[in-house]
Amino acid sequence: FKGTQKFGFTEFSLPKGMLTLLKDDIKVSPNGMIYVQPHIRRSLLAKMLNEILDTRVMLKGSMKGVKDDKTFLRLQNARQLSLKLLANVTYGYTSASYSGRMPCVELADSIVQYGRETLERAVQLIESEPKWGAKVVYGDTDSLFIYLEGRTKDDAFKIGHDIADTVTAHNPKPVKLKFEKVYLPSVLLAKKRYVGYKFEHPEDEVPTFDAKGIETVRRDGNAALQRIQEACIRILFRTRDLSQVKSFLQRQWQKILEGRVNMQDFIVAKEVRLGTYSDKVAPPPGAAVATRKMMLDPRAEPQHAERVPYIISQGEPKARLNDQAVSPEIMLANP
Numbered sequence: 001f002k003g004t005q006k007f008g009f010t011e012f013s014l015p016k017g018m019l020t021l022l023k024d025d026i027k028v029s030p031n032g033m034i035y036v037q038p039h040i041r042r043s044l045l046a047k048m049l050n051e052i053l054d055t056r057v058m059l060k061g062s063m064k065g066v067k068d069d070k071t072f073l074r075l076q077n078a079r080q081l082s083l084k085l086l087a088n089v090t091y092g093y094t095s096a097s098y099s100g101r102m103p104c105v106e107l108a109d110s111i112v113q114y115g116r117e118t119l120e121r122a123v124q125l126i127e128s129e130p131k132w133g134a135k136v137v138y139g140d141t142d143s144l145f146i147y148l149e150g151r152t153k154d155d156a157f158k159i160g161h162d163i164a165d166t167v168t169a170h171n172p173k174p175v176k177l178k179f180e181k182v183y184l185p186s187v188l189l190a191k192k193r194y195v196g197y198k199f200e201h202p203e204d205e206v207p208t209f210d211a212k213g214i215e216t217v218r219r220d221g222n223a224a225l226q227r228i229q230e231a232c233i234r235i236l237f238r239t240r241d242l243s244q245v246k247s248f249l250q251r252q253w254q255k256i257l258e259g260r261v262n263m264q265d266f267i268v269a270k271e272v273r274l275g276t277y278s279d280k281v282a283p284p285p286g287a288a289v290a291t292r293k294m295m296l297d298p299r300a301e302p303q304h305a306e307r308v309p310y311i312i313s314q315g316e317p318k319a320r321l322n323d324q325a326v327s328p329e330i331m332l333a334n335p
Contacts, residue, residue, distance in 0.1 A: 007104065007106065019034075022036060022040065025037045025039070025040050029110035029113060029114055030110070030113035030114065030116075030117050031106070031109050031110050031113045033106050033107065033109075033110040045090070045094075048090075049087055049090060050174075052083050052086055052087050053083075053087060053174075055083055056080050056083040056084060056087070059076050059079050059080040059083070060076075060080050062076055063076050063077065063080075091108055091111055094107045094108040094111075095108030095109075115141060115142065118171060118175060119139050119141070119142075119144070121170070121171075122139075122144060122167045122170075122177060123136045123139055123144070125166065125167060125170060126144070126146060126163055126167070129166075132148075132159050132162070132163060133148065133149070133151075134146045134147065134148055134159065134163065135147045135149070137188060138188060138191075140191060140192070144177075145188060145194075146160070146163065153182055153184050153199060153202070154202055156182040156184070157179075157182060157199075157202045160179040160182065161179050163177070163179070164177045164178060164179040180200070181198050181199060181200050181210075182198070182199045182200075183196030183197065183198060183199075183210070184196070184197055184199060184207070185197060185237050185240075187233070187236075189213075189214065190213075192212060192213045193212065193213035193214055194211075194212055194213070194214075195209075195210065195211040195212070195214055195216070195233055196210055196237075197209065197210070197237055198210035209230070209233075209234065211230075211233075214229070215229050216229050216230045216233070219269070219307075220268070220269075220270050221268065222265060222266050222267055222268050223264070223265040223266075223267075224256075224261065224265040224266050227265070228249070228252050231248060232245050232248060232249065235248055259335075263311070263328070263331060263332060263335065264328075266311050266312075267309050267310070267311055267328055268285070268286075268309070268310055268311070268312070269286075269307040269308065269309045269310075270284065270285070270286040270307060270308065271286070271305045271306065271307055271308075272284075272286045272287050272290050272302050272305070272306060272307075272308045273287075273304055273305055274287060274290065274291070274301070274302065274304075282320055282322050283322060284322060285310055285312070285321055285322045285324075285325030286307075286308040286310055286325070287308075287322075288322035288323070288325055289308055289310040289325050289326065289327050290302050290308045292327075293327065309327070309328055310325045310326060310327055310328070311325070311326055311327075311328055311331045312324050312325055313325075313326050313331060
């Protein structure tokens with residue numbers, strides 16, 4: 001540590017003997033960044049984030065036991081999500097190089113490295129404990145999915161809380177592993193794509209259908225796809241019988257082929273950003289529909305990133321998808 005050191009967009013010189021003086025009060029991150037302990041100095045960023053996270057914990061705590069007041073729950077949930085986003089973008093501010101509000105890539109990198117190291121330690125601890133018989137099937141940034149084969153819902157809650165307490169005890173404050181929910185049953189498709197029947201409390205008798213990242217909750221599909229997929233998953237969870245899922249799908253496709261459906265359920269709405277598409281590649285269906293509308297009426301130009309609705313009509317064999325996309329008004333005029 002001799003001479004001038006680079007730090008973020010600036011440089012500094014460490015006073016001679018400073019590291020020797022603070023040798024018992026420093027922490028070296030996995031990427032080589034050195035932090036002083038809070039009793040020496042707490043940074044402005046640390047104070048700000050601590051207040052944001054403490055407030056979020058308080059808001060989430062106020063939602064417990066208030067199941068009947070939907071308006072209050074919706075308001076508090078919106079507030080805690082806002083604080084979560086605020087905490088998340090703080091990392092982005094530091095990692096965004098010279099365009100960031102607080103550019104310091106070294107700090108951002110140490111956050112990522114610390115997160116990975118903490119997650120790997122937690123996985124090793126959980127899978128090495130024989131009394132739990134647990135297997136970590138998925139870990140991402142700050143969360144873990146743990147598979148407890150052959151256990152009941154009550155067992156899962158007891159083991160889950162025990163795991164959370166044990167992992168928390170093995171980490172320095174304020175790092176904390178929080179037990180959130182039990183899925184019974186569930187389907188884990190890929191990173192950030194899963195669905196299951198969620199239980200948040202041991203006394204919950206009726207589960208909540210909880211989906212993340214799949215078509216039932218995505219906004220770029222249509223209502224028919226969302227409803228059919230959710231119904232299939234519910235049948236699978238309830239019966240564990242794929243033949244019943246197959247029979248349900250056959251009935252739905254028969255209704256579609258016979259035209260016994262609501263046209264509105266097949267409307268797709270995707271964001272359109274005219275002027276950003278390459279001339280060498282055909283534009284997406286929504287952009288094609290918006291362009292055709294503008295040819296008839298220049299005032300029909302959509303706002304940037306506006307969602308343009310369309311329906312995929314029947315086309316010629318091997319026809320391109322954007323040629324088959326038509327606006328709902330045209331489809332209704334000639335179904």
